[in-house]
Amino acid sequence: AIGMLLVVIGHITGVVVESVMHKENLARSMVTGFKQAPASTPKATARPLVAALMLLAMLGFGGWWFTYAIDRTIDNQNWHIKLETGIGEEPHVKFVGKQLADNKLWRDECGACHAVFYPALLPTRSWQKIMTEQDKHFGSDLGFDAVTTEAILKFMVDNAAEKHVVEAAFKIEQSIPAGVTPLRVTETPYWLNKHREIAASDWANPLVQSKSNCAACHADADDGTFEDGAMHIPKAPAKVASAPISAPPAAASKP
Known part of the structure; x- marks a missing residue:
């Protein structure tokens, strides 16, 4: 972003300098398509209709x-x-971002109960605390054996936020104070600041339902890249109006 800003500033500066040196309004020429030239120069034909x-x-x-x-x-x-x-159907433009490291054991075990959250979304100390306190996993007991715990934790540590494998990892890691160990991605300062302007109606959208449902808005949530180009807040489905229930006809009285 900074590089792009410098390019824009350089371009505008160049236009101003050239306009002063040549005593010609180059910005106007960009709009009209005409520049100053000797009288002998053939004049271009304007095609306003085209x-x-x-x-x-x-x-x-x-x-x-x-x-x-x-x-x-x-x-x-x-x-x-x-x-x-x-669940809504997948948008037809599939976003393909950076290919990150994957682990079948981690995906199978963690994905058996909830959507997987790529390790880059939390720092190493958070994953270590989660795996150490398996019996306090948000009201559940993971019950992993030692071998499974070691394998999953290694994958988490190797790809934790400190590794900066994606932009979101760097920003999350930088936002967390040194003495804080968040256990939820949605508790990190960067996540809170990034989502501060999301309307309550968007969170209540049946396609979203929960702040932990990252895949509702991030097409690459399962891959863990969280690129800006893969983010789109879905529109809530139109409510189907129910037909009014008419009262049953009155029973005919006997003569």
Whole structure:
């Protein structure tokens, strides 16, 4: 981001300097398409109709993409939710980020009860505390044997937040005070600050339901990369209005 900012500043500075040196408004030339030139220079022919059509096409496609296509699936151009499970269909644009180290034992054991949280989301001391206090695992007892515990903990330590394998890991690790050992990702200062503007209605969305449901908004949550390009807050499904129940017809009285 800093590099991009420097490029922008350099570009603007260059335009200003060149405009002063050549005594010509280069910014205006970028808009009009014309620059100062000797009288003998052939004049370009303006094509306003072509320019207008290109502009309309660009605006039309942009409007269609950001208001319609980006939230649709490729099969029938509509966003679905399975009401019985509360799980939406996967967006048609699959984000593929950095390939991180994986571990089948960790994924099988931890994923048997809840969505897996990649080790990069917490520091080493947090994972060590979680694995040491297995009998206090948020009201459950993990019950791992020594071999399983050692194997899973090694994977966690090798890929913990201090390793900075992804941007989110670096920012999470930097935000946690040295004497603090969080046991939940959602308790880390970086997570709290990053999600501070999420509306209560988004958390109540049946496609989200919980702050620990990272995959609801992060397409790469299972991979652990948490790139900005893979983040999208889903829209809540439209509520189906129930038909009014009419009263049963009155029984006919006997003559």
